[in-house]
Amino acid sequence: MRFSSKQIHAGVTPDPTTGAILTPIYQSTTFVQDSVDSYLGKGYSYSRSGNPTVRALELKLAQLENGADATCFTTGIAAITNTMLAFLNAGEHAIVSDVAYGGTYRFCTQVLNRFNVDFTFADTSKPDDVKEAVRDNTKLILTETPANPTMKCSDIAAISEIAKAAGCVHVVDNTFLTPYFQQALDLGADLSLHSTTKYFDGHNATVGGAVIARTAELDERLRFHQNSTGSIMSPQVAWLTMQGCKTLSVRMDHQSANAMAIARYLENHPKVKQVAYPGLESFAQHELAKSQASGFGAMMWFEVEGGLDAGKRLMDSIELWSLAENLGSVESLITHPVTMTHAAVDKAERERVGIIDGLVRLSVGLEDKEDLIEALGKALENV
Numbered sequence: 001m002r003f004s005s006k007q008i009h010a011g012v013t014p015d016p017t018t019g020a021i022l023t024p025i026y027q028s029t030t031f032v033q034d035s036v037d038s039y040l041g042k043g044y045s046y047s048r049s050g051n052p053t054v055r056a057l058e059l060k061l062a063q064l065e066n067g068a069d070a071t072c073f074t075t076g077i078a079a080i081t082n083t084m085l086a087f088l089n090a091g092e093h094a095i096v097s098d099v100a101y102g103g104t105y106r107f108c109t110q111v112l113n114r115f116n117v118d119f120t121f122a123d124t125s126k127p128d129d130v131k132e133a134v135r136d137n138t139k140l141i142l143t144e145t146p147a148n149p150t151m152k153c154s155d156i157a158a159i160s161e162i163a164k165a166a167g168c169v170h171v172v173d174n175t176f177l178t179p180y181f182q183q184a185l186d187l188g189a190d191l192s193l194h195s196t197t198k199y200f201d202g203h204n205a206t207v208g209g210a211v212i213a214r215t216a217e218l219d220e221r222l223r224f225h226q227n228s229t230g231s232i233m234s235p236q237v238a239w240l241t242m243q244g245c246k247t248l249s250v251r252m253d254h255q256s257a258n259a260m261a262i263a264r265y266l267e268n269h270p271k272v273k274q275v276a277y278p279g280l281e282s283f284a285q286h287e288l289a290k291s292q293a294s295g296f297g298a299m300m301w302f303e304v305e306g307g308l309d310a311g312k313r314l315m316d317s318i319e320l321w322s323l324a325e326n327l328g329s330v331e332s333l334i335t336h337p338v339t340m341t342h343a344a345v346d347k348a349e350r351e352r353v354g355i356i357d358g359l360v361r362l363s364v365g366l367e368d369k370e371d372l373i374e375a376l377g378k379a380l381e382n383v
């Protein structure tokens with residue numbers, strides 16, 4: 001099956017007892033066993049260790065990203081923390097994109113560092129920097145591409161080669177593009193990680209996470225930690241996410257077309273100092289973005305002439321766009337990463353990697369692009 005057929009049908013079979021076309025929400029803590037000797041005969045015992053609704057979503061996600069299997073977590077950050085716990089031991093070292101979601105940075109610098117795990121935050125857009133950062137005890141490389149919020153892109157295939165040579169796992173946070181636009185495992189990554197909160201859900205309804213693994217052995221380690229840390233996704237969330245999955249390609253196509261139109265509008269606006277969208281020819285890594293993904297997604301940032309004060313005025317006054325965290329939903333959102341999503345990153349580090357005070361992040365939704373552009377134009381008039 002091709003992608004759009006898979007996003008609807010993979011992992012789903014009509015309910016054997018009723019014929020219901022949608023996988024039911026198995027809202028049950030425990031599963032009754034036929035006998036002691038046939039324990040787990042039907043595959044389930046207790047919903048922290050496994051649940052049929054969650055399993056249906058895992059099978060769907062594994063097929064969408066051409067993986068051996070997938071494991072679903074309570075949140076995107078739980079997918080990240082469990083991956084690090086699964087593949088790092090005390091005394092070991094990991095390389096993480098120096099621009100990554102703020103929560104990833106916080107977990108490395110305020111939690112896992114306390115357990116004697118060492119991190120290098122490298123500019124993964126430069127494979128040579130990643131190569132140089134590799135140590136004898138490096139066990140994991142985490143690449144977020146495009147990165148939140150700078151949009152910096154990293155060469156997945158090149159970093160996968162480095163990881164392979166170093167004998168460590170390469171994890172790609174593929175949240176911004178999803179497998180519809182970027183097949184991280186086909187490009188060489190070992191694990192493709194998602195905050196399903198974003199595009200897979202797409203409707204601002206849930207928080208969730210998933211990791212799709214290249215091999216069953218890698219998945220097994222994640223599943224062990226999913227159970228050990230009690231981080232499994234809930235059946236309600238899995239069910240809602242599954243419904244979101246069915247329209248992923250349609251939403252991604254439409255949202256990225258909206259984003260392209262908005263990026264061009266902003267690029268030509270006299271009050272806009274700079275725009276970063278991988279689809280623009282002016283974007284530093286436009287060629288890399290084009291070569292490893294089939295679309296540019298619907299995330300971008302821009303800076304208004306007048307910097308932080310002007311940006312704040314725009315964000316406080318804009319209509320139609322909601323001033324909010326989250327991204328990837330049908331509703332268009334506007335975010336100030338410095339005070340919202342990346343507040344956990346210290347100022348010096350933020351500035352070093354390009355998260356400037358005046359950066360305004362856009363998550364372009366499914367509204368009519370003309371309405372979105374009109375609202376931006378009106379807000380720009382006020383600054």
Ligand SMILES: Cc1ncc(COP(=O)(O)O)c(C=O)c1O
Binds near residue numbers: 197209
């Ligand atoms: C790229 C990326 N990865 C991971 C996360 C964390 O996901 P969640 O908020 O579902 O925990 C986010 C959240 O914004 C993100 O943008």
